[in-house]
Amino acid sequence: MKCRQSVGAIVCAAISICAGPMMLHAQQSAARDSLRLGDLQNRAVQHDPRTRQLDLLSSQSALRMQDIDASRLPVIGANAQGQYQSQVVTLPLQLPKGLSVPVPAHDTYDAHVGAQQPIYDPTVSARRGVERAQLAASEAGVEASTFALRQNVNDAYFAALLQQAQRAEQESAITDLEARRKVAVSRVAQGSALPSETDMLDAELLRRRQGVAQLAASRDAALVVLSDLTGQKITSADALVLPDLGAEVARARQDIDTLRARPEYEQFARTRDVLAQQQVSLGAADLPRVSAFGRAGYGRPGLNPLAQEFSNYWLAGVQVEWTPWNWGTTRRDREVLALQRQIVATNEAAFTQGVRRAIAHDVASIDQLAQTLVDDDTIVALCEKILRETGFRFSEGVITSAEYVDRETDLLDARLSRATHRVQLAQARANFLTSLGLGVH
Numbered sequence: 001m002k003c004r005q006s007v008g009a010i011v012c013a014a015i016s017i018c019a020g021p022m023m024l025h026a027q028q029s030a031a032r033d034s035l036r037l038g039d040l041q042n043r044a045v046q047h048d049p050r051t052r053q054l055d056l057l058s059s060q061s062a063l064r065m066q067d068i069d070a071s072r073l074p075v076i077g078a079n080a081q082g083q084y085q086s087q088v089v090t091l092p093l094q095l096p097k098g099l100s101v102p103v104p105a106h107d108t109y110d111a112h113v114g115a116q117q118p119i120y121d122p123t124v125s126a127r128r129g130v131e132r133a134q135l136a137a138s139e140a141g142v143e144a145s146t147f148a149l150r151q152n153v154n155d156a157y158f159a160a161l162l163q164q165a166q167r168a169e170q171e172s173a174i175t176d177l178e179a180r181r182k183v184a185v186s187r188v189a190q191g192s193a194l195p196s197e198t199d200m201l202d203a204e205l206l207r208r209r210q211g212v213a214q215l216a217a218s219r220d221a222a223l224v225v226l227s228d229l230t231g232q233k234i235t236s237a238d239a240l241v242l243p244d245l246g247a248e249v250a251r252a253r254q255d256i257d258t259l260r261a262r263p264e265y266e267q268f269a270r271t272r273d274v275l276a277q278q279q280v281s282l283g284a285a286d287l288p289r290v291s292a293f294g295r296a297g298y299g300r301p302g303l304n305p306l307a308q309e310f311s312n313y314w315l316a317g318v319q320v321e322w323t324p325w326n327w328g329t330t331r332r333d334r335e336v337l338a339l340q341r342q343i344v345a346t347n348e349a350a351f352t353q354g355v356r357r358a359i360a361h362d363v364a365s366i367d368q369l370a371q372t373l374v375d376d377d378t379i380v381a382l383c384e385k386i387l388r389e390t391g392f393r394f395s396e397g398v399i400t401s402a403e404y405v406d407r408e409t410d411l412l413d414a415r416l417s418r419a420t421h422r423v424q425l426a427q428a429r430a431n432f433l434t435s436l437g438l439g440v441h
Helices: 002-033 037-047 049-070 123-190 196-230 246-254 263-285 329-395 401-436
Strands: 075-084 107-120 289-300 311-321
Touching (some): 037 123, 037 196, 049 123, 123 329, 196 401
Antiparallel strands (some): 107 289
């Protein structure tokens, strides 16, 4: 009878030791079509209200472009004026035969319509270039402002993933203790063990289930944050996939000195484009502008200043506008743009230094955690070996439940540490890629 119990206990021990990896594999298989970090990052960016600014900025720029194009169209205006002047032009001449020189009237009237049509205006195309550059810079600014959401998603995602991994290990340990409890119950029923053996296991199982409940609550809290960021309903039933980013990180580390994938670099580049287009616009403003004009009106006098009656009139011509000297205004404006380019360069250099500091911390964490996981595997293997031997001794009644729980707790702690380090390594890799502006899957 005792032999059969021992065999049964050995089988239970073997099942309990294998249960952890089997459950983990089952969870990973079930999670293959579950929530992935890269998808959640993209959804968070799309869900952010600031993404609507891209359409708003485009519409705003289109309206300004229409205003610029309208400057090529004729400018039409109307004007009416009546006035009385105290003196008028008189000629002190005496004409023969009693003739006299006409004297203009003291009251004059004029109503006219005028039109001006630009023929050559180099500032139009320059202003269009500035507007296009400003739109691109504004769009890059929106992309840069929403990029921080990716790190927020990382934090919430890995917080939930850590609780998920630790819960899986806890549940695996609970399964093992439940199997050991059955052995203890059988021994108590046969009178070969005291009731405290099962009491000890019952108390430990309650503690483990409390730990599982706490982990579930923490995971749900992280999922609430993740749901708010992405605008997607995420429940406790949704599994999170542990991303495998080793290959992406290895490639990124090879090109780390030349990578400029962060949207902030695009923003710096577009800002320089704006300054370059403004430089072109300054040069265009110094060039002459040519336009045609016309005017038609009715008044007294018309074009003849000596006329005494109302008459129609019209005139047309071409005019050139040019300001070759503006007291150094253009030169000073160019100096301002040069200083602004230097400011952009210093901001970009400071940003690059900040990114390098951030990724240096991530790289150190990645290397340290990779080595720690090697040690974790060794520790877990040793604890499993110890627990197997302890399980045989427990089945034979050589040791108590308390001693078995101690060894099983050692194994659980080792597995929890390994699970934690796995998640931390994945998070360090994800943060490294995010800091460089690279996507994750």
